[in-house]
Amino acid sequence: MSQTPLPHLQLELDKLKACIHCGICLPACPTYQATGSEAESPRGRLYLMKKLLEGQLEPEAVKPHLDQCLACHGCETVCPSAVQYGNILLSTREDLAQRDHSLSRRLKRFVFSRVLPNHRLLVWGGRFLRLYQRSGLQMLVRGLGLLKIAPALAHQESLLPEIPARRALTPGMGFGNSAGETVALLTGCVMDIFYNPVHWDTIEALAANGYWVVIPEQSCCGALAHHAGDTDITRERAKDLITKTLSIHPQWIVVNSAGCGSTMKDYGKLLAGDSSIAPQAAEFSEKLIDVMALLAKKPLAPFKNYGLHEKITYHAACHLYHVQKVKQEPMDLLAQVPGVELVPLTQMEACCGSAGIFNLEHPELSGEILQEKMAHLTTACQANGASTVVTGNPGCMLQLQKGIETQHLPMQVRHPISVLAEAYRSPQQSSTSPKGKR
Ligand code: SF4
Numbered sequence: 001m002s003q004t005p006l007p008h009l010q011l012e013l014d015k016l017k018a019c020i021h022c023g024i025c026l027p028a029c030p031t032y033q034a035t036g037s038e039a040e041s042p043r044g045r046l047y048l049m050k051k052l053l054e055g056q057l058e059p060e061a062v063k064p065h066l067d068q069c070l071a072c073h074g075c076e077t078v079c080p081s082a083v084q085y086g087n088i089l090l091s092t093r094e095d096l097a098q099r100d101h102s103l104s105r106r107l108k109r110f111v112f113s114r115v116l117p118n119h120r121l122l123v124w125g126g127r128f129l130r131l132y133q134r135s136g137l138q139m140l141v142r143g144l145g146l147l148k149i150a151p152a153l154a155h156q157e158s159l160l161p162e163i164p165a166r167r168a169l170t171p172g173m174g175f176g177n178s179a180g181e182t183v184a185l186l187t188g189c190v191m192d193i194f195y196n197p198v199h200w201d202t203i204e205a206l207a208a209n210g211y212w213v214v215i216p217e218q219s220c221c222g223a224l225a226h227h228a229g230d231t232d233i234t235r236e237r238a239k240d241l242i243t244k245t246l247s248i249h250p251q252w253i254v255v256n257s258a259g260c261g262s263t264m265k266d267y268g269k270l271l272a273g274d275s276s277i278a279p280q281a282a283e284f285s286e287k288l289i290d291v292m293a294l295l296a297k298k299p300l301a302p303f304k305n306y307g308l309h310e311k312i313t314y315h316a317a318c319h320l321y322h323v324q325k326v327k328q329e330p331m332d333l334l335a336q337v338p339g340v341e342l343v344p345l346t347q348m349e350a351c352c353g354s355a356g357i358f359n360l361e362h363p364e365l366s367g368e369i370l371q372e373k374m375a376h377l378t379t380a381c382q383a384n385g386a387s388t389v390v391t392g393n394p395g396c397m398l399q400l401q402k403g404i405e406t407q408h409l410p411m412q413v414r415h416p417i418s419v420l421a422e423a424y425r426s427p428q429q430s431s432t433s434p435k436g437k438r
């Protein structure tokens with residue numbers, strides 16, 4: 001059996017050895033829960049990666065099981081041995097990606113390196129999708145079942161949110177108190193097309209709390225490439241973003257997308273070996289913070305709107321809860337909003353099955369995992385009266401919206417910062433404000 005070069009996995013050897021095979025992680029793993037297969041569990045995948053490193057298994061035998069991992073890091077939170085599963089997984093994916101020359105991988109690399117960083121192209125794509133939805137064409141296509149001939153496309157189309165009217169945020173714009181601490185707001189790629197009003201809500205909440213919010217020149221952060229093992233693309237994206245963002249000398253670098261935030265928190269580590277930018281990468285990651293975590297650092301400014309009257313439940317995005325360890329802050333902030341009643345969501349930290357582009361690549365398994373999440377959400381809605389679910393990640397917002405529509409639940413999906421922003425508007429403003437939902 002030939003030995004596959006695995007330079008990145010080799011560096012994780014000590015982390016691999018930390019697993020004591022206790023199996024405590026198994027109940028926390030959504031793919032194990034859905035399949036009942038040891039090979040789809042954290043313990044099983046760690047075993048497979050160890051055998052791969054030892055040359056006892058070929059990549060072809062291991063890769064499908066790693067591909068079916070959500071990279072949700074749920075196993076890390078419960079592991080008594082503090083196994084850094086996520087690092088091991090992403091290092092192995094990077095090694096395996098480098099020997100994968102398939103058409104599908106080349107296509108994904110093209111999207112990660114050429115499409116997502118091209119914001120102008122994304123804006124035009126967003127305009128086209130909005131026209132498709134608002135002209136009645138979407139209704140016609142769905143009504144006639146035209147997409148049934150291409151099930152993969154039908155699935156992708158079914159995940160589309162209602163594309164909002166986009167108010168552009170251009171580099172150099174500043175908002176709020178110019179004497180306050182400077183916050184660089186990262187607006188991302190797809191987030192700015194699908195959920196652009198959430199950025200305006202972020203600005204509104206930060207400005208109300210005395211921050212000076214500045215929009216740096218920027219493009220895609222490379223999170224989806226990182227997730228897929230195309231970390232070389234992520235490093236290139238990171239260098240560009242770090243240089244442009246630090247040029248405005250922010251005290252904080254704020255993000256409202258959990259998945260993007262967790263990758264950018266890793267920039268320091270990803271670029272530690274590149275002496276041309278390592279100190280800046282470390283500074284960037286140090287200053288990077290989720291918007292809810294930043295607002296939780298100080299007492300909130302007084303609210304203006306006392307008329308919300310909303311029962312809200314909170315779904316914790318994996319990359320916020322398990323990776324960035326932002327756990328209690330969003331709920332603590334929401335609990336302070338007048339008129340908001342927080343309703344518990346059982347297993348709120350369990351993955352919803354979105355996981356980057358996992359729901360596009362593995363629709364069946366993703367759907368099974370979503371079913372489990374929907375059972376808990378149905379209880380929060382029907383038994384406890386929640387009319388809104390909030391979550392701090394665009395992928396989760398899309399996935400939950402899909403589940404809610406499929407099950408005809410009377411709920412809306414919002415970003416938690418949108419609830420805060422609404423509470424900072426006067427009631428007259430509030431009735432006309434965008435809500436970032438379908
Ligand atoms: S990853 Fe952690 S919890 Fe899972 S089997 Fe290994 S030591 Fe136990």
Ligand code: SF4
Binds near residue numbers: 031040041045085
């Ligand atoms: S990252 Fe998530 S899906 Fe992957 S092994 Fe861990 S718990 Fe399971």
